[in-house]
Amino acid sequence: MISIRQNIRSASIAALVMLMAISLTSCNVAKHGALPGTLRINIGTEPPGLDxxxxxxxTSFDVVSNLMTGLTQYTPQLTCAPGCAKSWDVLDGGRRYVFHLRDDVYWTDGKKLVAGDFEYAWKRLLDPNSGAQYxxxxxxxxxxxxxxxxxxSDSNAVGIKAxxxxxxxxxxxxxxxxxIYLTAFCPCCPARKDVIEKWGKRWTDPEHIVTNGPFMLKHWAHEYKIELEANPKYFEGRPKLDKISMFMVPEQATAFALYENDELDFVDNRSFSTPDVERCKDSPEYHNEALLRNNYIGFNVTKPPFTDARVRRAIAKAIDRDVFPKILRRKERPSSSWIPKPLMGYSPQTGEKFDPEGARKLLAEAGFPGGKNFPRITMLYPNRDDxxxxxxxxxxxxxxNLGIDIELQNQEWKVYLQTLHRDPPPIFRANWGADYPDPETFANLFTTFNGNNTTEWNDKTYDSIVEEAGTEQNPEKRRKLYERADHYLCDEQSVIAPIYLATQNTMVKPWVKGLKFNALDIQFYKGVSIEP
Known part of the structure; x- marks a missing residue:
């Protein structure tokens, strides 16, 4: 999934900035304490939507993951455990799955969940009129x-049936x-046909939406706050929390001031700048977790000068990736490969290494010696300090390293995503976090028909390698196929230039119990409690 860990109502910012008087020389101790039964967090920006x-x-999935439960659900170890399905059979050599649903799962309006809700939802995901990128x-x-x-045109011909x-x-x-991993992820959750057809684009408004997960959407003050309440009908039992308040504070320093003033109970990278990490890294409240999230430079291969692979390779070779952990100082890991360690298919040999001389040679071969006559281009990135x-x-x-000058342009998160999917610029800074703990979630991103492929690249050779890897049942053969795909993507074609693997840096108040982190950076709050 595309990630920004960032918009707040301007009238609210003025009030929040008053908290910035908090000392910047040490990590401050508690000021007010917990709010019983309520978890207060910062999601950084307005979610583009909750469909x-x-x-x-x-950002959208951080909310939805606590509103919905799919056929399966992730354990803390990122294996799939029963969710709405109490069990499942894998038949016909892995070509047929039969899920047996629980009979005690209810929607928040009291209606019982049935298999038809999954059939409708999955066919809606596939409906070409929905424009769903997943x-x-x-x-x-x-x-x-x-x-x-x-x-x-006949949806009944699709291999999905209640x-x-x-x-x-x-x-x-x-x-x-x-x-099986797909069945735990948000886009494959069930949906109610009657609700969506009745309310149209407004079906996710708090007064209309129906969900089946541990929390319910109670209030949505756009660009300010979302409030979730415990679902008393949840099939695993009512959560320990009564409420979750999700604020939308884009400025990291402002959000961290709220945390230090005990106005937030938990903050992550969206609220945690490098200077704050530096001064709080020895606090017992601080945690650092490696993530399956790769940051990269993307090229629109249909727009000059990045139609030429030599230019793309030159850019990739001109980057000293060791710089990023030094300037971010959050234990990031330099990366030239797309598939990250420890997933199968990772190889430290994959990707262009830092080689300024080789980069200049490639650029000259492409017709731009010393950067001469290189066109003026603008790199797009989402608006956040780090x-x-x-x-x-x-x-x-x-x-x-290349003698080229590029302009920079930032956009707020929602606009940035729209730009990437509508008309990707020649070059952009982006990242991708794993949707599930398998190399397919990375390799598939740049296949021809992936709705999240904003490079405009389509290559039958790459597609066929990834397709073969996804269906290969022998782990060693599968590993080699993903290695080959990664080499083709990052070395031979240089469609992207990976730069570093992200970490999640958090501060958690001592009264927050049961909060668990995972490499997918999906935040689940059903097991969390507040114990002042």
């Missing part, structure tokens, strides 16, 4: 691609080693 079959970003998730299913690409109210069948074209720091460092390196 889990349409949205693609981490439709590719379901392409392993019989006729899913054909339906989504309008090659067939056999009865509590039995859901899925037929795959070929075995997919990663398929992202700005990284992008300015890239700008400086390209000037020093």
């Amino acid at each position: 889990w079959e349409v949205e693609t970003d981490s 439709a590719y998730f379901l392409y392993p299913i019989v006729n899913a691609f054909e339906y989504n690409s309008k090659r067939i 056999l009865d109210d509590f039995t859901f069948e899925v037929k795959l074209v070929k075995p997919a080693a990663y398929f 992202v700005k720091t990284v992008t300015e460092a890239l700008q400086d390196q390209l000037h020093r």
Whole structure:
């Protein structure tokens, strides 16, 4: 998923900035204490939306992950445990899944959840009129691609069917080693046809939305705060929290001041600047977790000068990736490969290494010796302090090592995402966090029909390697295929230039109990409690 860990109502900022008088020389102790039964967090920005079959970003999914439960759900170890499905059978050599649903799962309006809610939701995800960028998730299913690409019009031909109210069948074209993970992720959660058809685009408003997870959407003050309340009908029992207050404070320093003043109970990278990490890294409240999230420079390969692979390779070779952990100081790991360690397919040899001389040679071969006559281009990036720091460092390196000057442009998160999907600029800074703990979530991103591929690159060779890897059942053969795909993407074609792997840096108040972190950086709050 696309991630920004950032918009707040301008009238609210003035009040919040008053808290900035808090000392910047040490990590402050508690001021007011806990608010019983309530978890207060900062999600940094207005979610683009809460339609889990349409949205693609981490902010939206941070909310949805606590409103919805799919067929399965992640354990802290990122394995799939029963969710709405109490069990499932894998049949026909991995080509057919039969999910047996619980009979005690209810929507928040009191209606019982049935298998038809999954059939409707998955076919809605595939409906070409929905424009869902995660439709590719379901392409392993019989006729899913054909339906989504309008090659067939009959949704009944897709291998998705509710056999009865509590039995859901899925037929795959070929075995997919990663398929079960998809059933735990937000876009594959169930949905109610009657609610969506009645309210149209307004169906996710608090007064209309119905959900089946541990919390309910109670209030949404746009660009200020979202409030969730405990769902008393949740099939695993009522959560320990009564309420979650999700604030939207874009400025890291302002948000961290709120934390130090005990106005927030938990903050992560969205609220935690490098200077604050530096002064608080020895606090018992501080935690650092490695993430399956890769940051990269993306190229629109249909726009000059990045139609030429030599230019893309030159950019990739001109970047000293060791710089980023030094300027961010949050234990980031330099990365030239796309598939991150420890996933299969990772290889430290993959990707262009720092080689300024080789970079200048490639640029000269492409017709731009010493950067001469290189066109004026603008690199797009999302508006956040630490992202700005990284992008300015890239700008400086390209000037020093290649003699080219690029402009920088930032956009607020929602606008940035719209720009990438509508008309990607020639060059942009982006990142991708794993949707599930399998290399497919990275390799598939740059295939031809992936709705989140904003490079405009399509390559049949790459597509075929990734497709073969996704269906290969032998782990060693599968590893080698993903290695080959990664080498083709990052070395031979240089469609992207990976730069570093992110970490999650958090501060958690001592009264917050049961908060667990994971490498996917999906935040689940059903097991959290406040114990002053």
